[in-house]
Amino acid sequence: xxxxxxxxxxxxxxxxxxxxxxxxxxxxxxxxxxxxxxxxxxxxxxxxxxxxxxxxxxxxxxxxxxxxxxxxxxxxxxxxxxxxxxxxxxxxxxxxxxxxxxxxxxxxxxxxxxxxxxxxxxxxxxxxxxxxxxxxxxxxxxxxxxxxxxxxxxxxxxxxxxxxxxxxxxxxxxxxxxxxxxxxxxxxxxxxxxxxxxxxxxxxxxxxxxxxxxxxxxxxxxxxxxxxxxxxxxxxxxxxxxxxxxxxxxxxxxxxxxxxxxxxxxxxxxxxxxxxxxxxxxxxxxxxxxxxxxxxxxxxxxxxxxxxxxxxxxxxxxxxxxxxxxxxxxxxxxxxxxxxxxxxxxxxxxxxxxxxxxxxxxxxxxxxxxxxxxxxxxxxxxxxxxxxxxxxxxxxxxxxxxxxxxxxxxxxxxxxxxxxxxxxxxxxxxxxxxxxxxxxxxxxxxxxxxxxxxxxxxxxxxxxxxxxxxxxxxxxxxxxxxxxxxxxxxxxxxxxxxxxxxxxxxxxxxxxxxxxxxxxxxxxxxxxxxxxxxxxxxxxxxxxxx
Amino acid sequence: xxxxxxxxxxxxxxxxxxxxxxxxxxxxxxxxxxxxxxxxxxxxxxxxxxxxxxxxxxxxxxxxxxxxxxxxxxxxxxxxxxxxxxxxxxxxxxxxxxxxxxxxxxxxxxxxxxxxxxxxxxxxxxxxxxxxxxxxxxxxxxxxxxxxxxxxxxxxxxxxxxxxxxxxxxxxxxxxxxxxxxxxxxxxxxxxxxxxxxxxxxxxxxxxxxxxxxxxxxxxxxxxxxxxxxxxxxxxxxxxxxxxxxxxxxxxxxxxxxxxxxxxxxxxxxxxxxxxxxxxxxxxxxxxxxxxxxxxxxxxxxxxxxxxxxxxxxxxx
Numbered sequence: 001x002x003x004x005x006x007x008x009x010x011x012x013x014x015x016x017x018x019x020x021x022x023x024x025x026x027x028x029x030x031x032x033x034x035x036x037x038x039x040x041x042x043x044x045x046x047x048x049x050x051x052x053x054x055x056x057x058x059x060x061x062x063x064x065x066x067x068x069x070x071x072x073x074x075x076x077x078x079x080x081x082x083x084x085x086x087x088x089x090x091x092x093x094x095x096x097x098x099x100x101x102x103x104x105x106x107x108x109x110x111x112x113x114x115x116x117x118x119x120x121x122x123x124x125x126x127x128x129x130x131x132x133x134x135x136x137x138x139x140x141x142x143x144x145x146x147x148x149x150x151x152x153x154x155x156x157x158x159x160x161x162x163x164x165x166x167x168x169x170x171x172x173x174x175x176x177x178x179x180x181x182x183x184x185x186x187x188x189x190x191x192x193x194x195x196x197x198x199x200x201x202x203x204x205x206x207x208x209x210x211x212x213x214x215x216x217x218x219x220x221x222x223x224x225x226x227x228x229x230x231x232x233x234x235x236x237x238x239x240x241x242x243x244x245x246x247x248x249x250x251x252x253x254x255x256x257x258x259x260x261x262x263x264x265x266x267x268x269x270x271x272x273x274x275x276x277x278x279x280x281x282x283x284x285x286x287x288x289x290x291x292x293x294x295x296x297x298x299x300x301x302x303x304x305x306x307x308x309x310x311x312x313x314x315x316x317x318x319x320x321x322x323x324x325x326x327x328x329x330x331x332x333x334x335x336x337x338x339x340x341x342x343x344x345x346x347x348x349x350x351x352x353x354x355x356x357x358x359x360x361x362x363x364x365x366x367x368x369x370x371x372x373x374x375x376x377x378x379x380x381x382x383x384x385x386x387x388x389x390x391x392x393x394x395x396x397x398x399x400x401x402x403x404x405x406x407x408x409x410x411x412x413x414x415x416x417x418x419x420x421x422x423x424x425x426x427x428x429x430x431x432x433x434x435x436x437x438x439x440x441x442x443x444x445x446x447x448x449x450x451x452x453x454x455x456x457x458x459x460x461x462x463x464x465x466x467x468x469x470x471x472x473x474x475x476x477x478x479x480x481x482x483x484x485x486x487x488x489x490x491x492x493x494x495x496x497x498x499x500x501x502x503x504x505x506x507x508x509x510x511x512x513x514x515x516x517x518x519x520x521x522x523x524x525x526x527x528x529x530x531x532x533x534x535x536x537x538x539x540x541x542x543x544x545x546x
Numbered sequence: 547x548x549x550x551x552x553x554x555x556x557x558x559x560x561x562x563x564x565x566x567x568x569x570x571x572x573x574x575x576x577x578x579x580x581x582x583x584x585x586x587x588x589x590x591x592x593x594x595x596x597x598x599x600x601x602x603x604x605x606x607x608x609x610x611x612x613x614x615x616x617x618x619x620x621x622x623x624x625x626x627x628x629x630x631x632x633x634x635x636x637x638x639x640x641x642x643x644x645x646x647x648x649x650x651x652x653x654x655x656x657x658x659x660x661x662x663x664x665x666x667x668x669x670x671x672x673x674x675x676x677x678x679x680x681x682x683x684x685x686x687x688x689x690x691x692x693x694x695x696x697x698x699x700x701x702x703x704x705x706x707x708x709x710x711x712x713x714x715x716x717x718x719x720x721x722x723x724x725x726x727x728x729x730x731x732x733x734x735x736x737x738x739x740x741x742x743x744x745x746x747x748x749x750x751x752x753x754x755x756x757x758x759x760x761x762x763x764x765x766x767x768x769x770x771x772x773x774x775x776x777x778x779x780x781x782x783x784x785x786x787x788x789x790x791x792x793x794x795x796x797x798x799x800x801x802x803x804x805x806x807x808x809x810x811x812x813x814x815x816x817x818x819x820x821x822x823x824x825x826x827x828x829x830x831x832x833x834x835x836x837x838x839x840x841x842x843x844x845x846x847x848x849x850x851x852x853x854x855x856x857x858x859x860x861x862x863x
């Protein structure tokens with residue numbers, strides 16, 4: 001029996017993203033107002049807050065304004081207010097402006113921002129308010145007392161690649177809390193277990209996801225207008241793959257360029273990293289990057305399903321917030337304000353639950369009621385059928401979105417709810433096509449994956465069990481190779497999965513130390529045999545400004 | 547005394563990085579004193595008789611006859627106290643990493659390790675996987691530095707003359723809490739890539755584990771150390787301490803002979819400081835060629851056996 005350290009808190013948030021940080025700050029203040037006191041802690045698997053935070057991002061300041069009534073927009077760590085806005089349809093070599101920017105794509109009054117900067121800023125406020133953030137510790141197991149969650153176990157350190165204890169072995173700690181709030185972000189590993197065990201997706205649409213891939217480019221002085229915003233559809237994805245590109249101007253002449261690719265494409269050969277490289281061959285994008293230098297790379301999945309894909313939010317002793325619960329507006333390409341608001345609404349419920357010392361599912365269900373009478377619902381209900389329309393290609397999706405605008409979100413103008421199918425089920429067998437025959441990595445504008453990963457500053461303790469668990473590795477070399485042609489080599493934006501020759505045959509090599517924690521493999525693997533679990537705490541990318 | 551250079555004894559000869567440290571010190575100041583500690587102290591002093599130094603101090607106390615961190619740290623502390631140098635310099639070796647932080651703590655002097663260049667009180671270090679250079683300066687007038695391997699070249703040593711002077715230190719057993727036994731070589735620890743002058747490094751182009759012994763034959767013929775890029779280590783064909791790159795070692799030999807290495811940036815940051823780079827690769831577009839001084843496009847499986855044969859013939863003739 002391993003002896004573990006135990007720590008008792010009142011409230012534990014898992015994952016120091018915008019949802020948890022805003023929730024913790026709001027909770028602390030509510031408790032002060034009502035004369036209560038509670039120990040609040042936040043677990044974060046990254047070596048510091050912000051190192052695993054990645055988003056576009058254009059931020060709607062609504063939740064920040066509500067959280068910080070005493071502050072002005074100028075006080076928030078934004079890059080710039082959106083000053084110029086474009087929406088283009090890209091052909092192979094031209095860009096065609098949309099005749100008008102639909103209200104849902106209008107970013108007037110919003111701000112270009114770096115999520116990493118925002119979470120760091122929020123974490124400083126947490127520290128000043130005595131909220132403990134434990135960085136470098138990943139939650140790896142939920143601790144139950146019968147059917148009630150009473151805490152989280154953190155990962156062991158110092159286990160070698162064969163599973164044996166190294167001299168510096170340090171067992172994970174058990175952190176007990178009255179309520180565990182999962183704000184793990186997209187496709188959280190504890191969240192996945194929780195949803196599965198308690199059937200929290202019953203009656204919901206399957207969650208559908210997209211993968212965002214981005215780079216930061218340092219440009220010559222005076223060439224980037226901060227607050228410049230452009231979005232595009234069309235090239236390089238075409239009409240059958242959901243997604244589009246973004247180009248935002250940050251401070252200090254930095255371009256923030258990215259591509260979002262829906263993880264519900266049919267061709268198993270689609271490679272989001274390569275699509276992104278193709279984007280940079282477009283003359284318009286190329287002209288923007290002229291004379292610049294790439295300084296950072298990152299990738300992260302995002303839940304696109306919307307209103308009907310939000311799971312049940314509470315169980316006995318636990319709640320789901322932020323991306324873990326799918327709070328993202330796919331049409332507005334925004335989730336940070338919804339994530340923060342969900343954390344704050346959860347905090348309101350927690351404050352009452354603490355006062356009444358009642359942590360049952362029914363009591364914590366108050367959070368879902370609050371969410372349903374908040375602006376989160378107003379906003380998400382209007383776009384509730386947005387992503388589903390794109391099952392019919394780009395023009396189908398746009399038509400559906402357009403009609404949705406006129407009918408307060410009805411699908412095709414009359415259906416209250418369109419269903420969705422999980423993205424990995426849409427991949428078609430025997431269809432693997434190489435879309436990248438002409439793609440040449442020139443090392444100046446276009447980079448192979450390994451070079452891009454270098455720019456994500458990713459590292460992991462090398463001597464540990466790979467944190468990508470492939471449950472039936474035989475499938476990779478038999479069924480998957482035959483049916484889908486090993487799409488893991490393509491969908492992973494960090495070259496983690498590699499089929500290498502092994503005598504006469506092939507074997508799967510898992511380069512886990514490249515992993516940027518985007519969770520795409522866990523989502524997109526057609527047989528659902530990959531389980532992404534947290535590596536030893538502190539491992540992963542060290543993003544600064546993504 | 548302006549600068550004190552602490553020497554490292556390498557079985558009775560002077561560690562290459564100590565010579566480099568002196569070369570670096572000569573570029574930084576006028577009056578340089580070297581310090582030799584241990585049973586070979588006077589031997590080391592003799593080896594420096596042709597180098598332009600103010601003097602060489604020798605310490606041959608029985609408690610530091612062979613290396614131990616407590617003893618070395620105390621010796622260096624006493625010399626700093628007696629001679630008040632402004633800069634204390636050593637090569638960035640394993641030994642330096644062991645005792646120098648103790649000196650820094652004992653004397654409350656800042657230690658800036660693994661420096662690649664120094665000028666007028668600012669010191670340059672590689673940071674963030676060697677992606678950036680950081681210029682560091684110290685808040686105090688006195689600073690301890692260690693120089694990265696090959697930051698300076700021992701070929702630039704300024705010749706001249708110097709005398710040696712024994713220095714009496716006060717050491718007692720209470721100060722030296724560890725006892726040093728006979729040095730021994732463990733198989734793994736045998737490989738000191740960081741101070742190797744000639745390294746043969748192999749990559750994915752080696753294709754099969756069966757081809758590895760051939761590379762060891764070549765290394766024996768040339769007297770080289772062997773390192774590898776990541777895929778070779780990942781395949782289990784080579785021990786992980788031989789890996790060069792961002793998740794392995796940083797090396798800077800006089801010649802880095804790369805065989806079948808493509809030159810991914812993660813590998814390159816670990817060896818780009820090498821004096822000369824000679825590369826063999828089948829792919830003429832391999833990025834390794836961009837940083838190579840000598841490039842051979844060809845199949846290493848054909849070339850290596852011929853190379854070994856040629857070396858043998860030359861040896862025999």
